Amino acid sequence: MYKTAISSLYPQASRMVYGCMGLGGDWTENPYNSGHVEQAAAAIDAAMEIGINFFDHADIYTRGKAEQVFGEVLAQRAGLREQLIIQSKCGIRFEDQHGCGRYDWSREHILRSVEQSLNNLKTDYLDILLLHRPDPLADVHEVAEVFEQLRSQGVVKHFGVSNMQAAQMAYLQSVLPEPLVANQLELSLSHLDWLEQGIGENNGFGKNLAFTPGTLEYCAQHKVQIQAWGSLSQGRFSGRHFDDASDAERHTAELVARYADELGASREAVVLAWLMRHPVGIQPVIGSANVDRIKACAGADQLELSREQWYQLYVSSRGNPLP
Numbered sequence: 231m232y233k234t235a236i237s238s239l240y241p242q243a244s245r246m247v248y249g250c251m252g253l254g255g256d257w258t259e260n261p262y263n264s265g266h267v268e269q270a271a272a273a274i275d276a277a278m279e280i281g282i283n284f285f286d287h288a289d290i291y292t293r294g295k296a297e298q299v300f301g302e303v304l305a306q307r308a309g310l311r312e313q314l315i316i317q318s319k320c321g322i323r324f325e326d327q328h329g330c331g332r333y334d335w336s337r338e339h340i341l342r343s344v345e346q347s348l349n350n351l352k353t354d355y356l357d358i359l360l361l362h363r364p365d366p367l368a369d370v371h372e373v374a375e376v377f378e379q380l381r382s383q384g385v386v387k388h389f390g391v392s393n394m395q396a397a398q399m400a401y402l403q404s405v406l407p408e409p410l411v412a413n414q415l416e417l418s419l420s421h422l423d424w425l426e427q428g429i430g431e432n433n434g435f436g437k438n439l440a441f442t443p444g445t446l447e448y449c450a451q452h453k454v455q456i457q458a459w460g461s462l463s464q465g466r467f468s469g470r471h472f473d474d475a476s477d478a479e480r481h482t483a484e485l486v487a488r489y490a491d492e493l494g495a496s497r498e499a500v501v502l503a504w505l506m507r508h509p510v511g512i513q514p515v516i517g518s519a520n521v522d523r524i525k526a527c528a529g530a531d532q533l534e535l536s537r538e539q540w541y542q543l544y545v546s547s548r549g550n551p552l553p
Contacts, residue, residue, distance in 0.1 A: 234455035234511055235411035239388060240357070243315055245513065245531035246502065247284045247457060248277035252519035254295030262295045269519060270299040271306075276521045278313075280528035286414075286457070286515050287351070288319035288362055289343045297350035305352045317358040317412075318347045319392055321365060335361060335368035340376045344385060359386045360414060363393045374405040381408070390414070390455070396448035403452070413449055417458035417512060419482065419504055419547050420466050426548070433553045450510045458505055461514035468497035468526070478549030485546050495533050498523065502530035507540050 236243055253270045255262050277285070287297050297318065304311050320343035325331045344359065359380070361373075380386040390412030391399060403410055417424050423441035430439060449456050466472060466479055467486040475483075483497075490497045505512045516527055535543075545552060 233453065235388075235409050235453045236358075236455040236513075237511075238453070239411065240315055242283065244282045244284045245506070246282050246527065247286050247317075247513055247515045248273065248282045248524070249286045249459065249515040249517035250296045250300055251288070251291045251517055252296075254292035254297075254299045257292055259293065262292075262299050266295070267299045267302045270296075271303045272521050273519055273524060274300070274303055276524040277516070280525060281531070282516075283313060284315045284317070284513075286317050286319075287347065288322070289347050289350075290322050290324065290362075293324075294346065294350055297347055301350050301352035311353055315357045316351065316353065317360060317390075318344075318351070318356055319360040319362040319414075320344065320347070321362040333363050333365040335365040335373055337372050337376050340373070341380075344380060348385060355384060356386045358388045358390055358411060360390045360392045360412060361394075364391075364398055370402050370405050373402065374407075377406065377408075392457075392459075394445075395442035396444040397442075399445075399448060399452075399454070409452065410454055412455040412457055413445075414457040414459055414515065415445070416460045417456070417505060418460050418463045419486075419501055419543060420463035420479065421460060422544070422548055425544065429552065446510055455513055456510055457513045457515055459515045459517065461505055462498060462501055462516065462518065462523075462527075465518075465523075467501050476549065478547060482543060482546040485543060489535070489539055489543075493533060495529060496526040498526040499528070499530040499533050500535070502527060503533040503535050504540060504543050506531065507535050 253273060255266045287300065320340055321333055321335055323332050323334050347356065348354065377389050388411045390410050392414035394413055399410060399413065415424065423439040424446060427439045427441045427443050462468065464470065466475065467483045486497050486500050490500050502514045505514050516524060518524055
């Protein structure tokens, strides 16, 4: 595996991450119930069964309930917390009596969010805290001070970002004494702008891509772990039916199924292995709450696609030959 800050700090970290966004029920203020706690326990067990010990949260997931049901499981199982790497995110605020939906990297919000996440998760510390989305009003010096406060108190061990481009990361990093360890981005076989920008030079199609050039290269150069949310493409290539599926998606799903048969693997494993074949060492985040689908991801970290298979899937998904 490509050596990143996370793999250096946590050699035992699993190659894949379980994303907890689907836990805790719906996104309303309705409270969670015992069934939601049981669902969380089953998801944790399924993830650990396939070797995942890295769990991703955010303070906003199901309005805090995802962290809360996870915390209930931790409280029920002595010693489980020490077996896991737990990451959470902050910086997104919902519309409330004070204003519209917004991003917030202020000292007050970060501290309040971390305190709430620790309470929800029933733990004394987070292994990693990510800033969820860039805040245009952020004072990076204030952020650096808050990070140092949280680190010195022992409540957050390491810090990273999510949905950030290279220049934003470099600016934030310039005032931090410790390296950012991760950047979580939307990367998948159905969301290809992260690849398209790399081959878009002198090609007209490269003008309107929603991915900033240099972000992958910055992360690789500075050993920042790239994590991929949306990594399974919501099942578009692994059996889920979509009425709006394009010809390219249908053809790619057929190709994934063919490779799965040839390699003796699940379709989910092929989709994830395609991501992990990239040399920057992408760490997929598996967001399904379905136990069978979680288990279907087993072995993806051991599956290596050939260069030809990787390109076949890429070109099929983009729907056009490479320029």
